[in-house]
Amino acid sequence: MEGVRDLGLGDELQVVDPALADVESLARVHARPYLDGLAELSASGGGRADPDTFVTADSWRAARRAAGAGLAALEALEEAGEGYAFVAGRPPGHHALADRAMGFCLLNNVAVAAATLTARGERVLILDWDVHHGNGTQAIFWDDPDVLYVSTHQWPLYPGTGHPEEVGGRGAPGATVNIPLPPGATGDVVQRALGELVSPVVEAFAPTWVLVSAGFDAHRDDPMAELALSSGDFAGLARAAAAYAPSPGRVVLFLEGGYDLRALRHSVEASLGALLGETTDREAPTSGGPGAEDLEAVKRIHRQARERAWEAGGSPGSP
16 A cells, blocks of 8 residues: 555545455355355354465455455446556455465455456456466366466466466366466566467457456565566556556456565556556666576467367367
8 A cells, every 4th residue: 555655646546445245246256165164264263274374253354355345446447437446455365266265365356356247248357467376266267268367477386386288178278378487587578478478368368357466476575486576577567467458447456465565565556657657767677587488388388288178178269
């Protein structure tokens, strides 16, 4: 929120107080026994839901509020018909599976929003630039042809998923795009990957909404990983996300990781500023790191895996 305030938006900033997400909306992506168990664990005072994920007495309400913030963002943008939304929610969400908490995540906030949109007939691009692969989001939409999931992430790293061979299930061949990056990769490699691999797939998919799992732990100062992006690189990623949207008022950023508070503040400021046409000069985009030489191999593996998926159960007309 300090990063948001640094933009000095004044009356242009609308802060929405979200309601708790209803169980029906959550159940579009999460198993009801899991939701009931999470509520019961929280009501009993809490406990460990996963080796990395602890539940307190307040966690069920907090998680429903974070998921509800995504739904409130959709509603606010639809009402305004313009603008951008940033969901500054905790707990984060992209590791949460349909029936399991994982990696600090209890409910998959971006997935709840995406499923709400697809239930209305929308086609949703989820762009995940968190340094960790969003295994929960990928698994939830593995066979859904109305959701295109794209992830850039460090490899190897937790949670161990996100190989380029993972391109979607029989019901959605090619609707998952994974771009693993080596430690030390810089922003120029990510931008090249978006331009050469992701943009043609997005154009063919033709999304009506763009949701971003905006983790900022790929920043070079973050203690959780080893990519070397700057706040200026996140500004470029935000511009790319906006370019994928078909019309104004169709882009929502969901906060995921980000564990160095200074880097988080500046990256949020840069990303939202880029969406609004503002330029911040705190950090220039980065270049010169490893990964460019691996991109051709990633593109080839992804193309071959898509072809195999089509032959197994889809068709070349799939996204």
